[in-house]
Amino acid sequence: MIWHITKRELYDNLNSLRFALATVLLLALMLTNAIIHLREHPARTQAYHDVTAESVKKLEARSNSLYRLAAEGPGDLHKTPSLLRFCAEGDEAFLPTHAGGSNFFPGIANVRPIWRMIYPQETPHLFNIRPDFTTLDWAFIVGYVLSFIGILFTFDSISGELERGTLRLTLANPIPRHIVLVGKFLGAFISVNIPFAVAVLMNLLLISTSDAVQLNAEAWGRLGILYGIVVLYACLFIALGLLISAAVRESGVSLVVLLLIWVSFVIFIPNTLASIGSRTSVPIAYMEFWTQRMQLADEARETYRDKYGDSQTPPPVHILGEYVTTEAEEYERFNEAYLKQQVEQGKRARAITRISPTAIVQRLFESFAGTGFERHLQFIENVQRYAREYREFVVDTDRADPESLHVIGIQEGMSQKPVSPEAIPKFKDTLSLSRDFNAAVMDLFLLVLFLVVLLAGAFLAFVRIEV
Amino acid sequence: MLKTLIRRELLDNLMTFRFAAAVFIMLLLVVANTAVLIKDHERRLESYNTALKNYHENTQERKTYTSMPLDVARPPNPLSIFNVGLDKRLGNEIWIYHGLVPTLWDARMHGITNPLLKLFASIDIVFIFEVVLSLMALVFAYDALAGERERGTLRLVLTHPVSRGQILLAKYISAMTCLLVPLLMSLILAVILLTTSTSISLSIGDFLRIAGIILSSVAYLSVFYLIGMLISAATRRTGTALMLAMFVWGFWVLVYPNVILAAIASPDASQARGESAKNQIQQIWEELDRERKQFLTNDAVPGEDPRFGIRIESGVNYYEYPIIDSSVLKRTLVSGANILKLHAESEPMVPHAQDYYRFLGPQMIDAAERTWLVRKPALETIFVQPAIRDRVLLRFSPVGIYDAATQAWAGTDLSGLKDFFTAARKHRRVMIDFYYDKKAFRSRQWFAADKGAVAWESLPQFSFQKSSVQTNAARALPDLLLLLMMNILLFLFIFLVFIRSEV
DSSP states (O other): OHHHHHHHHHHHHHTSHHHHHHHHHHHHHHHHHHHHHHHHHHHHHHHHHHHHHHHHHHHHHGGGOHHHHHHHOSOEEEOOOOTTTTTOOTTTTTSOSEEEEEOOSOOBTTBOOOOEEEOOOOOTTTTOOSOOOOOOOHHHIIIIIIHHHHHHHHTTTTHHHHHHTHHHHHHHSSOOHHHHHHHHHHHHHHHHHHHHHHHHHHHHHHHHHOSSOOOOHHHHHHHHHHHHHHHHHHHHHHHHHHHHHHHSSOHHHHHHHHHHHHIIIIIIHHHHHHHHHTTSSOOOOHHHHHHHHHHHHHHHHHHHHHHHTTOSSOOOHHHHHHHHHHHHHHHHHHHHHHHHHHHHHHHHHHHHGGGSHHHHHHHHHHHHHTOHHHHHHHHHHHHHHHHHHHHHHHHHHHHTOTTOOOOTTOGGGSOOOOOOTTTSOOOOOOOOHHHHHHHHHHHHHHHHHHHHHHHHHHHHHHHHOOO | OHHHHHHHHHHHHHTSHHHHHHHHHHHHHHHHHHHHHHHHHHHHHHHHHHHHHHHHHHHHHOOSTTSSOEEEEOOOOGGGGTOOTTTTTSOOEEEEBTTBOOOGGGOBOSSOOOGGGTTSOOOOHHHHIIIIIHHHHHHHHTTTTHHHHHHTHHHHHHHSSOOHHHHHHHHHHHHHHHHHHHHHHHHHHHHHHHHHOTTOOOOHHHHHHHHHHHHHHHHHHHHHHHHHHHHHHHOSOHHHHHHHHHHHHIIIIIIHHHHHHHHSOOOTTHHHHHHHHHHHHHHHHHHHHHHHHHHHHHSSSOSSOTTTTOOEEEEEEEEEEEEEEGGGTEEEEEEEEEEEEEOGGGGGGHHHHHHHHHHHHHHHHHHHHHHHHHHHHHHIIIIIHHHHHHHHHHTTSHHHHHHHHHHHHHTOSHHHHHHHHHHHHHHHHHHHHHHHHTTOTTSGGGTBOTTOOOOGGGSOOOOOOOOOHHHHHHHHHHHHHHHHHHHHHHHHHHHHHHHHOOO
């Protein structure tokens, strides 16, 4: 019986104007998305390979002495561009693409300081005078357009039948109401999914047949998960449409209510709440941070001068070693504390937007496409892990040299021997699907919860409706 | 007769649920966002004031002419609450230096924001109108004619001695009156919120600009109402009209403005242009360098050392280094010193140094002016023209026109921001005149403060006056006219369609 109702709904929808318009719109969007990706991805990958090769070359150039490795650090570390950037662009264009170790800082007397991790703070789009626009990614197409289409397919599915009187006719048959509702739900679901599936197929066909972009098995897996999220999200808006359509008896009113809900939840809540949420934990202003950091370095130098003065005869090697190490450590700790504040602010702003399913889907898309904020946090983690590894490598290699005094960071106190370039650990920016999944579980759960609540609401509203 | 028709329509519209919902949601969105935006503005204002305080402190410490960079800051525009435009994004701090003509591309940002927070743009009031008002207008319009035709009431009305034009006019006037209610109410609330905030002061000019924004909003609203009405007149069923209206909205408001800019790649002809400009600029500065070296070799002191072997006891000795940023064609030579106490033996060298800087200063100004002549057109081609092309593309949607018009009124468009940089360039001229006036280049204070510091008080303060309301109006006028023309054309179309349609 369900199947009968579904079939009827489907026939109704497939012949309608909205189905044709939705198909055309989604196809056009998805094809544009694929074309943009094919145009931009190769250049992006090329640029990434160039900069990585450059920084590896620089690193290997330092391998002629272990001291140089210890003093100058690993250089710039770059973020691997995601294969699935066409699914969710996220903040990608604004987020820093690298972090790095650097030692261009004032030293004391005749001692050079050693490297520490620096996290870039610049605003890369300071000169961008082009008008603002949202990037055309899957997250936009799904979050905005697909949800809009979902509403347009369902706003009259119950109220319309009520107005025309056909609902009465249907219910005159011996069918329980929930079967009717499920039938309607399935009908709308399939008819929303057909244009989307076709559009996605065309999109992926275009992307996968091109030589410029190669999707690997993991990427396909991630795409599968993304499609699952799309299905959930589409269900959500269909359930919402059914709920309002059943609760409000007129199609016109039901449409207005749905549009208002859509506008608030899809467009306004994510942005407005994020700017409110970001205010709960504001990191100190960058200038202030900068001044504090400078003060810290000055203080370290002052204490050193107080102890040993600027005398020409340098103090013992181990004291110098202690100075450069603590100075770099303090500095790095301070940098990381500031970064943590910024991350905290970003997290708060994102957490509060979970009220809107669109924001949840945006987050999920970013998580599984390997772009955006969560991805950046993973990158930072990778960078920090690598920094530890690198330091350990320097210490271990130094320990292996019997002639060295084992004072890291001071030329006289360290092994001067060349290191084989292959032995130096290289930075690998990895992404783990299981970690992404763990980060996304909460969001997925919320999405399912939203769906269950809305479906239950639709059921209650429909059962109580008087025909 | 027209009056009766309007009254009927008004009653029909005002008593509906959709009207109540429209008013409610508009008020809610505008009030919530205005509160957020005001807080945001206050924070930017605070950052601006801190920057000013820092500059003032720097002036106190600036003993010689070259000891510290002279910066000026751009105040945040209070009307950015209506349309933020480029106000928040572009640099708001610029270095005034005789060796560099300042442009938008040399600006920096004081109070750098969190780079991890970019995704969520704060929504401005015009954006709310763009999205919600247009949707409301279409919802009001889709059944205006098709609905009456379906119900048969149109036939009834036409049996009376009324012309079809009158019916259209009555419908238009009454629906617009209804739609104006949420628009005006929310704007009034926003302005009230603005005026209650102590940190934001609006001048009479600002109120006139807000009036301009309201005018543009009404024109925009009317365009969407008329689009809805056209659809309603052209289709015979409300269901079809509704679907068409919704997809038209989705396309023009949601899809087109976002897709068109991403889809059409900017032509990369700027590469060659930038390359040639870079070479020309490089030549200018290399020439300066040659002359500088020549001067140093030919003078009484042997060697090419611009420090003339001057030794100091405290302060910062003379330094010279180039600043080159080829991505924005920036190039200059930074030179300066802040000598607080001279070594006694170096005293005889001071006149030689003075001679050198007297030579170098005007040379650098000249090089900077020549660089500017090359740089300005090149930057126009590389950065400004693509941005202008983007805006032209956006104008194919009423949203783009409306956005451009309101930005022009608010002064947050490109021209409005360029005004600031023009003012900065003027201030550089003022500073150079001040230098000449004080014979700064040949003075000892150019690099050393041991015989008296520079009297900076006589340098006129930098002040940035926003462009006049007339200028804003002139900038907004083309877009406003475009909107009005769209209105007239749409109305004519509807009239033609409706006259010929059978009831």
